Amino acid sequence: MGTQGDRSAVSRRMVLAGVGGAGAAAVLGAGGAAAQPARGTEGGVDKLPIPDKAELTLLLTGDAGTGEDGQWKVADAARAVCARRGVDLAIGLGDNIYENGPESATDDEFQSKFERPNTGIDVPWLMVLGNHDTSGIIPGSGGWPSRGDHEVAYHAHSARWYMPGRYYSVAVPGGAAEPVAEFFALDTTPLSSYVLQTDPRYYWDGPFAREQRAWLTESLAASRARWKFVFAHHPLRNNGTHRNAGEYEGVTCGDYLSGKHVKELYEQVVVGNAEFILSGHDHTLQILDTGADHRGTQQIVCGAAAKTKGRADKPSNKAFWEAYDTLGFMLLTINAQQVVVDAYTVDPGTGEHTHAYRHTRTDRLPAPAGAVS
Template sequence: MGTQGAGDGVSRRTVLTGVGGAGTAVVLGGGAAARPAWAADKGVAKLPLPDRTELTVLLTGDAGTGGDGQWAVADAARAVCARRGVDLAIGLGDNIYENGPESDTDEEFRTKFERPNAGLDVPWLMVLGNHDTSGVIPGSGGMPSRGDHEVAYHAHSARWYMPDRHYRVAVPGGAAEPVAEFFALDTTPLSSYVLQTDPEYHWDGAFARRQRAWLRESLASSRARWKFVFAHHPLRNNGTHRNAGEYEGITCGDYLSGKHVKELYEEVVVGRAEFLLSGHDHTLQILDTGAACQGTQQIVCGASAKTKGRADKPTNKAFWEAYDTLGFMLLTINARQVVVDAYTVDPGTGACAHAYSHIRTDRVPSRAPEPAAS
């Protein structure tokens, strides 16, 4: 095993505090694998989405280094999934370190996604992270347009699912009341480490407004038994990146603090989805639902290639946490319950252990229909 990095190198708070102060809703349904026209043109047939009422979902985040840590977690996940089975995978951003791909045919897709995940042959629902949308400064999130390469890669890969920067997937796809629905978001323009220069991606720009309206309508219209919102940035987090609204210990400004991520989650997601799945912090956390979160439970799973550490004064109650180990999670979902199993992977030896199991049976409280947006 090679030596794993303990974080992101030089503190971005130190370096960047002085610097920073187009999606379409797509519903992907299961069933037999159809060969869409664009896939036929590219020579790629997408792996079919599951068409089951009980499914197992692999959860990874911040994986795309191409290094020993990513391979150790992928090897462990392969072994566990071979025993338990797997129907779907979710990648929680920072898919291509350090700055994201330079084109939709960048070799890094092969070295940092396809090769490590060989054998995990299920659809991978992907979202963008700050390292996927960076320019001169690694991890800055200052070049959102670079994320378009990862959207375009959807047409080149059987595994990689990112048909747009935000999208929804219901399982089973054609069911009147699916057992689960997954809502993918792009939070990177709302919490970059530098000011956004493209008006499309300002914190209150056209993209942010479209995504917010789409998410509100999508959650309201969903008939799924369990709703999962997933994005790179967490709302609550006991790791060193801290909670949204005070990322990196910063509480001012429209970007560094993540205050607009906080607003999006609290005003649109909280009380409307059972789970919020995020990466960004290179840790493993299963937090409680929290009265203030109205039944929306935060899961942080960003230790699939690196480890990070714990905040000096964590503020969130947790069922279980791990800060100095690599790892991944499995979600087992049926109409009765969601089971979250956490697996740790030793950074030095690659040894994998089942660390914790959490069972949830309660849904978010029912809400009155919201008035139509004016």
């Protein structure tokens, strides 16, 4: 199922009336069907199962965890779309618990900023850490990485929340000789915090960074999945105001704020070895080009699940489609032949959602030597 490294719509009124928690509604499978494989128990919690199928629909959201009106509007819209189309899996791209991350594995913010807003979307949510999940005195600084351990520990407390480690992989279907997809989760915040790291374990060149890089290198090389997705909070390419890795916030020097080591990790390990990088961080929606200059690795930014943000003054990346100053989410339909990305915008005022764009990718990277074809 996964490998671990370091360690119709339900309304808000119904949720607030007490229909909360995972399992309150029927699990939404393909076509809205409730039938699913048997659940697994972990840490005393009945976990929702990773899908065991060769075609799946995946909900993609990022930067969601405010608990405020914007998050609810997007969650309501996503729930309606998922009820209509079916959904098998979800990915949360970090900044799960604003503003500083949880204070414990049982912090009530997990309920107010994840469980209750997402009631009814009862599938496994593959989660990664963002800078707001690992902060101390300065909100969003990313300067307290060990705080992310609370979100890893929450994996044992929630049916939906899936974060068995700070980095991990999940193949679908699990155990297949050639899975249709494999998802590789990363923690990029120690490489791109807004402040210098003080814990030696999380220095940009410390033990954690070295272990994660070695794991990712080995795991990508070993994967026989038809489509490989690397997902993390921070993007490699980005036309939003945070800009590209290596020049985050317009800064090009230093080991942290610029994100130059995120750039190195992506360009040296991921580019040319995975078809997609999925990221949040910028509160925008972007489907960038298929990466001719990046050996076929395509960047998708989906960080508008609660907040909005504008476009960079001088964007540098070719895009199939972009949306700024609007909320939204995406649905990915994945099978052996193609990956279809459907982008939905959500009006920040009314909460009305619109199917805004569809992108289809059929070209995949060359299979590694020895792969089953």
